[in-house]
Amino acid sequence: xxxxxxxxxxxxxxxxxxxxxxxxxxxxxxxxxxxxxxxxxxxxxxxxxxxxxxxxxxxxxxxxxxxxxxxxxxxxxxxxxxxxxxxxxxxxxxxxxxxxxxxxxxxxxxxxxxxxxxxxxxxxxxxxxxxxxxxxxxxxxxxxxxxxxxxxxxxxxxxxxxxxxxxxxxxxxxxxxxxxxxxxxxxxxxxxxxxxxxxxxxxxxxxxxxxxxxxxxxxxxxxxxxxxxxxxxxxxxxxxxxxxxxxxxxxxxxxxxxxxxxxxxxxxxxxxxxxxxxxxxxxxxxxxxxxxxxxxxxxxxxxxxxxxxxxxxxxxxxxxxxxxxxxxxxxxxxxxxxxxxxxxxxxxxxxxxxxxxxxxxxxxxxxxxxxxxxxx
Amino acid sequence: xxxxxxxxxxxxxxxxxxxxxxxxxxxxxxxxxxxxxxxxxxxxxxxxxxxxxxxxxxxxxxxxxxxxxxxxxxxxxxxxxxxxxxxxxxxxxxxxxxxxxxxxxxxxxxxxxxxxxxxxxxxxxxxxxxxxxxxxxxxxxxxxxxxxxxxxxxxxxxxxxxxxxxxxxxxxxxxxxxxxxxxxxxxxxxxxxxxxxxxxxxxxxxxxxxxxxxxxxxxxxxxxxxxxxxxxxxxxxxxxxxxxxxxxxxxxxxxxxxxxxxxxxxxxxxxxxxxxxxxxxxxxxxxxxxxxxxxxxxx
Amino acid sequence: xxxxxxxxxxxxxxxxxxxxxxxxxxxxxxxxxxxxxxxxxxxxxxxxxxxxxxxxxxxxxxxxxxxxxxxxxxxxxxxxxxxxxxxxxxxxxxxxxxxxxxxxxxxxxxxxxxxxxxxxxxxxxxxxxxxxxxxxxxxxxxxxxxxxxxxxxxxxxxxxxxxxxxxxxxxxxxxxxxxxxxxxxxxxxxxxxxxxxxxxxxxxxxxxxxxxxxxxxxxxxxxxxxxxxxxxxxxxxxxxxxxxxxxxxxxxxxxxxxxxxxxxxxxxxxxxxx
Numbered sequence: 001x002x003x004x005x006x007x008x009x010x011x012x013x014x015x016x017x018x019x020x021x022x023x024x025x026x027x028x029x030x031x032x033x034x035x036x037x038x039x040x041x042x043x044x045x046x047x048x049x050x051x052x053x054x055x056x057x058x059x060x061x062x063x064x065x066x067x068x069x070x071x072x073x074x075x076x077x078x079x080x081x082x083x084x085x086x087x088x089x090x091x092x093x094x095x096x097x098x099x100x101x102x103x104x105x106x107x108x109x110x111x112x113x114x115x116x117x118x119x120x121x122x123x124x125x126x127x128x129x130x131x132x133x134x135x136x137x138x139x140x141x142x143x144x145x146x147x148x149x150x151x152x153x154x155x156x157x158x159x160x161x162x163x164x165x166x167x168x169x170x171x172x173x174x175x176x177x178x179x180x181x182x183x184x185x186x187x188x189x190x191x192x193x194x195x196x197x198x199x200x201x202x203x204x205x206x207x208x209x210x211x212x213x214x215x216x217x218x219x220x221x222x223x224x225x226x227x228x229x230x231x232x233x234x235x236x237x238x239x240x241x242x243x244x245x246x247x248x249x250x251x252x253x254x255x256x257x258x259x260x261x262x263x264x265x266x267x268x269x270x271x272x273x274x275x276x277x278x279x280x281x282x283x284x285x286x287x288x289x290x291x292x293x294x295x296x297x298x299x300x301x302x303x304x305x306x307x308x309x310x311x312x313x314x315x316x317x318x319x320x321x322x323x324x325x326x327x328x329x330x331x332x333x334x335x336x337x338x339x340x341x342x343x344x345x346x347x348x349x350x351x352x353x354x355x356x357x358x359x360x361x362x363x364x365x366x367x368x369x370x371x372x373x374x375x376x
Numbered sequence: 377x378x379x380x381x382x383x384x385x386x387x388x389x390x391x392x393x394x395x396x397x398x399x400x401x402x403x404x405x406x407x408x409x410x411x412x413x414x415x416x417x418x419x420x421x422x423x424x425x426x427x428x429x430x431x432x433x434x435x436x437x438x439x440x441x442x443x444x445x446x447x448x449x450x451x452x453x454x455x456x457x458x459x460x461x462x463x464x465x466x467x468x469x470x471x472x473x474x475x476x477x478x479x480x481x482x483x484x485x486x487x488x489x490x491x492x493x494x495x496x497x498x499x500x501x502x503x504x505x506x507x508x509x510x511x512x513x514x515x516x517x518x519x520x521x522x523x524x525x526x527x528x529x530x531x532x533x534x535x536x537x538x539x540x541x542x543x544x545x546x547x548x549x550x551x552x553x554x555x556x557x558x559x560x561x562x563x564x565x566x567x568x569x570x571x572x573x574x575x576x577x578x579x580x581x582x583x584x585x586x587x588x589x590x591x592x593x594x595x596x597x598x599x600x601x602x603x604x605x606x607x608x609x610x611x612x613x614x615x616x617x618x619x620x621x622x623x624x625x626x627x628x629x630x631x632x633x634x635x636x637x638x639x640x641x642x643x644x645x646x647x648x649x650x651x652x653x654x655x656x657x658x659x660x661x662x663x664x665x666x667x668x669x670x671x672x673x674x675x
Numbered sequence: 676x677x678x679x680x681x682x683x684x685x686x687x688x689x690x691x692x693x694x695x696x697x698x699x700x701x702x703x704x705x706x707x708x709x710x711x712x713x714x715x716x717x718x719x720x721x722x723x724x725x726x727x728x729x730x731x732x733x734x735x736x737x738x739x740x741x742x743x744x745x746x747x748x749x750x751x752x753x754x755x756x757x758x759x760x761x762x763x764x765x766x767x768x769x770x771x772x773x774x775x776x777x778x779x780x781x782x783x784x785x786x787x788x789x790x791x792x793x794x795x796x797x798x799x800x801x802x803x804x805x806x807x808x809x810x811x812x813x814x815x816x817x818x819x820x821x822x823x824x825x826x827x828x829x830x831x832x833x834x835x836x837x838x839x840x841x842x843x844x845x846x847x848x849x850x851x852x853x854x855x856x857x858x859x860x861x862x863x864x865x866x867x868x869x870x871x872x873x874x875x876x877x878x879x880x881x882x883x884x885x886x887x888x889x890x891x892x893x894x895x896x897x898x899x900x901x902x903x904x905x906x907x908x909x910x911x912x913x914x915x916x917x918x919x920x921x922x923x924x925x926x927x928x929x930x931x932x933x934x935x936x937x938x939x940x941x942x943x944x945x946x947x948x949x
Contacts, residue, residue, distance in 0.1 A: 059849050079852040086853045092846035096868045105864075106854035151854065401775025405783065408768035408829055412786050415826040419801030426804040476698050483695025497933050498699055503880075504929030505706050507887050508906045509922040512914060513705035516712070556702060606792060614794020617889065621910060631796045631890070638800055638894055644807065651800045658794065 008070030009158045010035045011056065011191060016065030018051050025051040027215035028065070033159070033193060033208075038185050040194045040206035044238065044374065048215040049195045053161050056193065057086045069158050080109070085152035086161040090168070091144050093136035099123075099147050100132040106155040122150040125184060142173045149181070153188060162194040166201060178204050199239050203227070211235050213372070227285075231274045233363050236283050238372030243289065243332045244281040244363065257362060262328040266303040268362040275364040286333035288359040291322060291345065292352050302357040308332070310349045320344055324351060426648030447649040455633050455650060462629040463657070465544070465619075466612035469551035470559075473608050474601065476552075477559035481600070482593075484560075485567035499560050511550055511621050518546050518622070542624035550618035558607040566600025567593070602669050610658055630654055706926065713919035733916045740915035746905035747921055753817065753901065754885040757824035762878045764825075765832025766870070772833070773840040774866075790830040798827065799891035806895065815897025823891050828881040835880060839873025840866075875936075883929060 013031040017024065026048040033039045041049040054060040056067060058079035066075045074082045085106065093102050103119045112118065123129045126146040136144055145165060152160055165181070166174045182205050185192050196202050202209045203223035210220040211234070219226055219235045227239055236242040247259040247266070256267040261282055268282060292298045294306070311331060312323035315338075322334040322345065332353065336342065345351055427447055452459075484495045502510060517524055518540040525541075528534040540546050570593060578588035616631030630650065637647035686693075716730035738744035772783065790798065802823050806812055811819065847869070851861040889903040896904060906918050 057853055059853070078857070079849070080855045080857050084853075086850070088846050088850055090844065090846055092844060092850035094847060094850070094865060094869075105851070105856070109855035109860060155854070401771045401777040404767045404771030404775065405777075407764040408833065409783065409786070411764060411825060412790065412829060415802060415805070415822055416790055416798065417786065419798070419805040422804035422808050423797075423801040425808060476701075479691065480695045480698040483692045487689075487692040487695070493937060495695075495699065497930075497937070499702070500933075501926070501930060502702050502706060503883050503887070505709055505922050505926040506903060506906065506918075508889055508903050508910070509709050509918060510705040512906070512910060513708035513712070516708055517704065553701070553705070556698075610792050610794055614796040614890075616796065631794070634796050634800055635890075635894070638803060644804065647800060648804055651797045654794060655797045662792070 009191070010070065011159050011193070012068045013052070013056070014066055014068075016052070016055060016062045016067060018048070018055060018060060019063045024215055026055070026062075029215070029217065031210065031217065033191060035158070035191050036189050037208060038182070038192045038194065038206045040196060040202035040209045041212055042196055042199055042202040042209050042239075043212035044197055044372075047212045049197075049212045050163060052212070053086075053163055053193065053195045056159065057084055057161055058082050059086075083158040084161060085155050085157040085159075086163060087145075087148045087152050087165045089163045089165070091136075091148040093144055093147055093151070095136055098133050098135055099128065099139070102136065102147055103151045103154050105151065110155070118154055122154040125153070125187070126150045141169055142177065145169065145177060149184070153184070153190070156188075157190065159191045159193055162192060164196055165194070166196075166198075174201070181205060203239075211238060213238075228359075229272050229361055230283070231363070232371070233281060233283075233367040233369055234372035236361070236363065236372070237370070238374075241286055241333060242283045243286060244283050244369050245330060245332070246365070246369075247280055247282045247362075249275070249278050249280055249362075256357060259362065262326070264303075264305055266360065267357045268360045269358055272360065273362040275362055277365055279365040281363040281365060281367070281369060283361045283363055284355050284359060286321070287319075287335040287337075288355050289332065289334045290354045291324070291334045291336055292354065294350050294352055296352065298352075298354050303355050303360065305353040308351045308353050310345050310347055310351055313345065313347055315344070324353060326353075423648050423651055426644045427652050429645040429648070447645045448653065451646050451649040451653060454646075455630065458628050458630045458633050459650075459653065459657070461627070462613050462631065462654070463661075465548055465551060465627075465629060466609050466615075469548050469555065469612050470605050470609040472548070472552045473556050473559040474605060477556055477563055477604065478597075478601075481560050481563035481567050484564055485570075486572065496564070499557055499564075502557060507554060508617065508621075511554065511617055514546070514550050514553065515541060515621055518549075541622060542627070544623065544627050546622040547618050547627045547629075550622045551612045551615060554615070554618065555608040555612050558611070559604040562603035562607060563597065563600040566597045566603075570596045598669065602666065606662060606665075610662070613658060614654060709919050709922045709926070712916060713923045715916050715919075717916060733920050737917050737920045739917055740909070742900065743902075743905055743915065743917060743921070746900045746902045749817070749899065750886050750902040753820055753824060754882045757821055757828055757885045758878050758881040760821075761825045761828035761832050761881050762874060765829045765877065765881075766836045766874050768829075769833045769836035769840055770870075773837055787830050787833050790827055791834070795827075795888075795890040796894075799823070799894035802826075802891070803894045813897075815895055816899040819895045819897070820892050820899065820901065823895050824885040824888065827888070827891060828884055831880050831884065832877040835877040836870060836873045839870055839876075843869055879929070879932065886925070 011031075011033040013029055016026055016029045016031075018026040029048075029052060031052075041052060043049045051060060055062050058074070058077055058081070062075060066073055068074065069083060074084075094105065097105070100119055100123075103122055104115050107115045107118060119132070120129070123132060126149055128143060128146050128150065131139065131143065136147065139147065145168075148165070149162075162181075166177050169177060178201060181192075185205075194202070194206060206223065208220065209223050209226055211218045211226065213234050219231050226235060230236040230239065230242070233242075233244060236244065245261050247261040250258040250260050250265070252258070252270060253267070255270050257270055257273045259266050259268060259280065259282055266282060273280070290298050291308075305326065307327040308324040310322055311325045314321040317338070319335050319337050322336070323331045324334055325331050334353065338344075428445065429447070480499070484492055484499070488495050516522065519525070520539050520541060525534065525539060528540075529536060529538060534540075574592050574596070575588050578592045579585070583591060614631050616629050616635055619627050619629040619632055634647050634650050634654070637643045637650065711726065713733055714729050714731070715726050716728040716732065718727050733739075768787075771777075772780070802819075803815075806815060806819055843866070847865055848861050851865040852858075856864055887903060889907060892901055893904055893907070900908070902921065906914065909915060909918065
């Protein structure tokens with residue numbers, strides 16, 4: 001299989017549906033993951049991302065649709081019959097076997113040659129040499145995570161699945177492991193499919209991110225593309241934060257769409273306007289919004305909003321986060337870098353807001369403005 | 377083409393999987409189920425038949441089922457003191473077991489620290505010495521001129537010719553002793569699950585240690601209390617070894633009667649009836665008790 | 676703080692533990708007496724319930740009393756055989772209950788729970804009624820005892836093994852399948868080794884239940900005499916001191932097995948850490 005060309009080892013899901021007794025977890029999903037890429041399935045819990053992963057692993061059988069690796073249909077293959085390995089969320093290390101035997105498990109099942117050498121190489125790769133004879137419960141969470149990774153990687157699968165692999169680690173360790181995982185993926189050159197609900201984690205590591213919601217993929221693309229040009233309110237809210245303001249579409253003017261936003265005329269680039277209707281949500285990321293004293297001249301020609309009042313100020317060190325109430329009653333979020341060159345506004349101050357038109361986007365008005373906002 | 381056949385294959389596949397695993401489950405369960413069915417469930421039917429035997433039958437002439445319901449009346453008329461005594465002794469012993477068993481289980485669960493496993497082994501250790509031998513030891517400990525009786529006489533707790541052996545006290549103490557581990561283990565299992573922080577939280581919310589115990593620890597340990605009291609009361613009510621070895625004929629329990637009717641008098645009819653009556657009373661009491669306490673998950 | 680106050684605080688802090696240890700002591704007094712009496716020399720006295728003098732005679736001639744060692748042998752054989760059968764079919768049932776779906780689960784759980792919740796005298800007399808009514812009344816002995824012992828051990832085996840299996844993470848089996856182990860390999864490489872401590876515990880419990888049973892055995896034994904029946908019979912006349920030797924030996928062996936297992940676990944753990 002290792003002799004096969006790159007293209008023949010990529011992962012394809014077509015029209016995959018999984019229905020459980022009472023609901024549809026995954027709905028006619030189409031997905032192509034190129035060989036050697038680091039792919040992230042991102043979404044809130046219950047969006048179907050883990051079910052999708054388990055179907056690829058063979059731990060669930062799709063209700064309909066097919067899963068292929070290259071030209072081989074693996075839809076109904078048993079878990080042990082497919083060139084796919086998984087790093088489980090809780091690691092699922094065998095407690096009765098030591099680190100060495102945990103890693104050797106898959107090799108021994110396949111009667112692989114030179115088990116000891118392969119295990120040793122893998123221990124070096126995950127920087128666990130010297131821990132081979134320990135039992136899993138004697139390792140720290142981060143070390144267990146590495147063993148789980150090594151145990152899957154050593155088999156050289158065509159696709160490596162990672163089910164929230166960093167969920168159990170604390171924040172600092174998680175950051176370190178994100179970089180580590182990315183390094184290992186680059187080194188071994190395998191396809192990683194990573195399931196997570198942490199948008200920062202997905203964006204840090206993956207080449208391609210698919211945002212899943214209610215069993216379907218809302219949008220897929222490179223992290224920067226998804227962040228800068230979201231197509232749905234769900235993506236706009238779930239990936240980072242967005243200000244979404246109701247507006248009436250006035251018409252097209254060259255490369256821009258003109259929108260009336262509560263009496264203020266703003267423009268949105270035509271290729272970032274994702275609606276054909278007469279109404280829509282004007283979206284702008286909080287860090288793209290500039291805040292200024294009334295009448296002050298700011299470097300953001302085009303979209304200018306007057307009459308804001310600061311209702312909340314949070315100083316978070318690298319930046320200051322404001323809530324600004326606009327004349328139509330909506331509170332907009334504004335993040336400003338603490339460069340030291342601008343003053344920090346106080347609660348109750350009158351301010352003007354402004355943003356460059358090329359950063360704005362326009363979404364369909366039929367979508368729920370609060371979709372994708374997490375409750376916590 | 378593939379897209380067309382896939383749903384059919386999925387349906388077939390899942391049907392096969394469900395079917396296969398269902399039969400595996402039955403096959404695995406079958407030997408145990410058959411054994412329990414043949415030698416636990418069916419015997420109850422035999423017991424019911426025996427309770428309806430003609431009371432004039434014997435081992436030599438054989439027994440006939442002639443639906444002689446009178447066996448039940450005879451059993452109650454002749455042996456109701458033993459029945460009531462069994463329930464009373466078993467109830468009292470269960471209560472004592474609960475109090476001292478709770479102390480021990482609580483100490484192991486919350487106070488024993490790294491000695492916890494050792495203490496648990498010690499709790500089950502008595503199981504490894506014969507039940508009869510340990511009861512005979514009590515006979516020695518409580519003997520008339522033994523250390524315990526002399527001390528109690530000296531302290532005037534017991535009168536000059538006071539004794540412990542062959543009294544109801546000795547019988548109840550013996551039952552408490554024998555069934556204590558059955559109380560401690562389920563209590564420990566439920567106490568161990570309680571998060572110590574809950575008790576701390578109660579303390580933080582102005583509960584005194586006593587209030588914290590009765591409002592937090594005790595209610596959370598109720599499943600263990602129910603399981604423990606049942607596992608103690610039920611075997612205690614049918615026990616006759618303690619009554620036989622530590623009591624006098626005045627402390628005879630219903631187990632003694634059933635045992636001797638079966639083995640000595642071979643009056644299977646009355647013995648069967650008495651056994652059934654005991655079982656029915658116990659089931660009745662257990663059902664009422666469980667309903668009162670309101671715990672369904674026993675096992 | 677005054678020493679008295681400090682002592683008071685210490686007592687209050689350790690009160691529950693102290694009371695617990697007292698309860699444990701209460702549980703051990705009779706065992707101590709059994710061990711002590713195994714060295715008793717009753718002499719010519721008929722009163723076997725008092726310590727008259729120290730001797731090793733009982734230990735040197737454990738089989739002195741007529742029939743006792745035969746009874747012990749019988750109890751051990753029945754215990755081993757009943758344990759083997761009950762452990763195998765009970766573990767199978769536990770695997771079935773935890774790992775497979777089927778209807779009638781509630782009924783199965785009830786039938787498993789009932790033997791633990793029935794008075795022994797009722798179970799014993801029911802079985803006797805069955806044997807008598809099916810014509811085995813005259814053939815009571817080894818095999819009827821064996822059947823009865825497997826019956827009452829089964830529930831304990833099922834409950835113990837099931838608890839162990841229920842505590843296992845399903846993900847482990849899925850991980851094994853993911854790592855190229857087929858169903859059979861998954862069972863023998865992962866599920867079974869992890870369930871083994873529970874199965875061994877169940878076997879130990881079964882043996883001690885079987886070896887110790889008197890009430891059910893006595894009703895279904897006919898002319899056969901197991902060790903507890905021998906003790907019971909002897910108790911009516913005067914107990915030979917050698918029964919205490921057997922009691923002590925059984926106790927020491929069982930404790931050695933339990934502690935040995937525990938120590939072995941700890942030593943392995945420590946060797947790995949160090």
